[in-house]
Amino acid sequence: MTTVALKPATFAQALTRALRDALADDPSVHILGEDVGTLGGVFRITDGLAAEFGDHRCFDTPLAEAGILGTAVGMAMYGLRPVVEMQFDAFAYPAFEQLASHVAKMRNRTRGTMPLPLTIRIPYGGGIGGVEHHSDSSEAYYMATPGLHVVTPATVADAYGLLRAAIASDDPVVFLEPKRLYWSKDSWNPDDPTPVEPAGRAVVRRTGRSATLITYGPSLPVCLEAAEAAREEGWDLEVVDLRSLVPFDDETVCASVRRTGRAVVVHESGSFGGPGGEIAARVTERCFHYLEAPVLRVAGFDIPYPPPMLERHHLPGVDRILDAVARLQWEAES
Amino acid sequence: MTTVALKPATFAQALTRALRDALADDPSVHILGEDVGTLGGVFRITDGLAAEFGDHRCFDTPLAEAGILGTAVGMAMYGLRPVVEMQFDAFAYPAFEQLASHVAKMRNRTRGTMPLPLTIRIPYGGGIGGVEHHSDSSEAYYMATPGLHVVTPATVADAYGLLRAAIASDDPVVFLEPKRLYWSKDSWNPDDPTPVEPAGRAVVRRTGRSATLITYGPSLPVCLEAAEAAREEGWDLEVVDLRSLVPFDDETVCASVRRTGRAVVVHESGSFGGPGGEIAARVTERCFHYLEAPVLRVAGFDIPYPPPMLERHHLPGVDRILDAVARLQWEAES
Amino acid sequence: MTVMEQRGAYRPSPPPAWQPRTDPAPLLPDPEPCRVLGTPAAAQADPELLHRLYVKLVHGRRYNTQATALTKQGRLAVYPSSTGQEACEVAAALVLADRDWLFPSYRDTLAVVTRGVDPVEALTLLRGDWHTGWDPCAHRVAPLSTPLSTQLPHAVGLAHAARLKGDDVVALAMVGDGGTSEGDFHEALNFAAVWQAPVVFLVQNNGFAISVPLSKQTAAPSLAHKAVGYGIPGRLVDGNDAAAVHEVLRDAVRRARAGGGPTLVEAVTYRIDAHTNADDATRYRTDDEVEAWRGHDPLQLLERELTERGLIDEAGIAAVREDAETMAARLRERMNQDPVLDPLDLFEHVYAEPTPQLREQQRMLQAELQAEAEEEGAAR
Amino acid sequence: MTVMEQRGAYRPSPPPAWQPRTDPAPLLPDPEPCRVLGTPAAAQADPELLHRLYVKLVHGRRYNTQATALTKQGRLAVYPSSTGQEACEVAAALVLADRDWLFPSYRDTLAVVTRGVDPVEALTLLRGDWHTGWDPCAHRVAPLSTPLSTQLPHAVGLAHAARLKGDDVVALAMVGDGGTSEGDFHEALNFAAVWQAPVVFLVQNNGFAISVPLSKQTAAPSLAHKAVGYGIPGRLVDGNDAAAVHEVLRDAVRRARAGGGPTLVEAVTYRIDAHTNADDATRYRTDDEVEAWRGHDPLQLLERELTERGLIDEAGIAAVREDAETMAARLRERMNQDPVLDPLDLFEHVYAEPTPQLREQQRMLQAELQAEAEEEGAAR
Ligand SMILES: Cc1ncc(C[n+]2csc(CCOP(=O)(O)OP(=O)(O)O)c2C)c(N)n1
Ligand SMILES: Cc1ncc(C[n+]2csc(CCOP(=O)(O)OP(=O)(O)O)c2C)c(N)n1
């Protein structure tokens, strides 16, 4: 075994590195979006790429999201691998028609003769004090649209690995970047980056025996923190990071829940009609007789994303997760 | 008690009547959309309204759904009660940005000073042999958007009552019309139409003791048929028609499931990320100890809506519902 | 810098960013639609091209009537006829080189067929056995776009991609007058103009979007006047004059190929049939209007030109028609066969690899089909 | 009718639908932006108006610097400054009657404040205590629109609604150069034109959309050239010449009020500050460019005009500035107070009546807050 020099890197740096490596490895990769060229994007994820690879590989578009995604569809139809950046979650909505009616359906519509190898990067979620329309968790929309892969990394290594996998995929991938993790750091070897992950697999981030926290993206660090805090209460929590919402890794999730017999789904997205309902329902379908308690959900409230000064009340925090764990019927009911 | 003369009427006629009565009762009601004027809409739901009430009350717009909904928002901001017609489910997607970022949020954004009394009529679902983009079940998108009411009638009387209630509501209502029920008939007294229903309440359409079918819109008739067929197998099924997806009537649904101890959610929409996940999850959260089996789902497949010649395989039918009922663990597991 | 400090710098000049920009004059359309047939310009037209256009027009009309007939026999779920618009359909297909791409809207199966796609494949969507019937890459013909105008940005992206790859490819995208109101129309034209992408936008202004007349769709002097707002040329042409449509499109394609960027072409035409077989056009237009347009029929215009110039005779006309009849008979015959369908295909092309969830659903359907077959077997 | 039968009807005529349409010439903008200050036209301008504009410009500039300072003190989450664009902001607000409506974009809090909204309310969104701080109906000022261009169809709908009700109301909607690329811009202008709605669209072309320069946004001769494509007049004005912006907008508002329909106004201006306090403008533009525009400062242009015509003197200028300082000090002071917030309000305005589900969630939060307070109490 060789020892690799692990250096701290940010989530954002890992994404940039993934884009850079993809551009270098495959001439059919092109990046487009608002401000992705000269500026390097408002989050600087494409920083330096236009300078290094030229304006034709990483370029600014006019300000029109349907146009961005629609032209990217055309580029993919011609065999390129476009990587689109949407500036913020809510600003992807103008492109919804292109996404739902074309991106998701082109392969199916043409019996597989016209695949769309297209990555749509969307910074999503809250916790950064953004004003309205800058903190939406829009994954429920994409999950409900067959034909899309929906992927969201929660660690620095996954930021790299999953983005490489998304760009390499022959299917369209909605790649959701938890924007409040952009500046999170981890030890990571940028000179020997993690190999491309096989997409679609969840991973157990922390093993435990009392109950399973099922989560993804921005809520992973919160869940890990909650799991630490739970030790004080005598609970040994397992934490599963989904990484891919579509396809969904029933195997890993259900194996964990069968082991623990209890589960809480945690996400920032609103509860009603959000991802947690699907997850709770499918886990229950598959693990009913293993469950000691109903699968509970800790999620954002069913309200428009709050203004910055109130967002901390909205976001699922450690206490709210522990409250839910406490409600998992630890004592047999009468 | 006076006897009323019940006449057969179609679902479509009841909708037309609701629009007509709303126009007559309230001068602030205006109907707009593609082809709603002279033509009376492609489904003829606005037939005769422009002629009766004038071009300013029911008018054709340019062909642009974001523009239609966006201008309707402006009309509502000025105190009118616009009723928008989207021509088909998938053609509402270009308006998604206006819906998610403005329609759903305007009241909240302005602390209640700028409500939007706005009805968005969307013919939805399949079963009519429509080519692609003409048969989507898009309710999951709307359910996941706080600030919207989501309502869908399944009977002739509800077509009238719920549409009147939607137009009378001070909140925006996404009013989903199951297009394959447009030509369904029922006895209904058009001269003394059902009074406006209190919105947000589910209703038990058929009582039964073995299990509950939870459904809405286009799947209600299928569920009622399945319940009849189930008698042969010795099952006495209860059928709940949700009518309103947002708000959700936990009370009625859970009361039924607590009685029967078993439930199947039935809808046309795709299963993954669809309404059934939310419904199954919340019923399980609330009724866990009453459940003899996990809440199952019978839904459309997780694929783009199929071409006309294959749609019958996609749509939840009586047999598929009965298969699910059979899986409700009637004999105790080992 | 405070207001106070800035005072000294006062220079009463025009805004610094202001430079004389592109001259708008050449971008504006002529006041009258371009015409060739029946005008002196017709003498310049290539007789062979005129003859080819004529043959395709006759076939096209016959194709339209045949497809409409198939709806009555229940062999097509729906058919949006392009009767009256054949000049646009045919010219759009013929003007392109083999390597070029065509982006049709839902009404444009005739252009698709004229480009060489098997008519049965072209009609697959409307028959209902699948969505797109042909392999788009094999024919360089994009799928029919039902959501209006959404195909326009695809054409721009594809043309841009071809340029990025150094390929000499032009994309021609078709849209209706109603479709010009959609945001996607605007975004596509703007992207094309900024990128100078080799795209030609052909608007068939047939006077209606289902029941909505042009006057409720736009207040513009013409749809071609939209071009100047994107900094590209707008051209106006008589959409029933096949020679004129071909000429205007040909110039636009050449311009695009030479790196001159996109062009917006408005072809003024008329939809003789109802919106689709399911539509009742008498609700929103008069017979007189339709009759007036029948007098400006694209086939007649060209046939008269050819006849008057001695480029075709009665026998030649009859031969073309016979040929079209044969095509129609063959199409009818093939469409009368039930397509063979495998419901399990539903799961095959959602993703490159079906997800575990889809495999599960596929197995369920398979079991159902098996049970069904067994029941049928038992009943027999 | 078969092809054969139709042959007899041949009439070589122009397409029946073709009529000479609206003359496009008057809809096209002048080749140079309209200017008043420093030109002979200034002599016609109302001195009182010029003075009022000047006062508002000085206040506006001070408001911009104050708000930017508040971001540094953490009192505002973010501030998109309109320094350099005050002439547009101020003229847009002053040109409207009380009953008219203003539709601001996210950069336009200065227009909102100039229209009379309390600056603390105008800054609520950017401070982060709520979304919209004022009652839109009370002020006839729509919420700041963050999703670009989406407010434009609202303005059209509202203006149309007012006409339907017989009210004499004009809507003025503001948008940036970048925003003109969005589909909503197109749809709004088209609806307005077809409906002849009383709307004025003011595009502040400040050269950039964040980092993207106008040349990557459009290839049009000018943004005002887009108007003819909708059949409405396009006007071009020096956006730093407050008198010119006011005049052009005033004419457009009058035209709208008189039933003449919408106008598109492009004001050529420049964003002197970065996109927001969070942006680094040195990444995409040169100091020279900024300096050139500082020499065309809207305050200086007007101050010089007033001074040269003896409409103001040093004392007058000083008085105006002092006033602005007082305003700024008052704003600073008020913004330094922490807003009082009730987290339970989150649930109050989602629907007219909170749903049972929201009541449940509200109770949960209430319990959490109570527990938090008790813990804090215990800790004390
Ligand atoms: C986005 C979208 N909205 C609505 C429709 C429904 N629709 C189908 S055809 C049509 C009218 C199209 O008019 P036009 O663009 O002029 O084309 P034409 O039918 O005249 O060829 C409408 C409204 C659609 N297909 N797509
Ligand atoms: C629909 C949408 N897409 C993207 C953004 C992100 N964004 C905020 S401001 C801006 C640039 C706007 O440029 P312009 O319209 O010229 O206005 P300016 O900032 O110059 O005032 C962008 C891209 C947004 N707010 N809305």
Ligand SMILES: [Mg+2]
């Ligand atoms: Mg048309």
Ligand SMILES: [Mg+2]
């Ligand atoms: Mg700008």
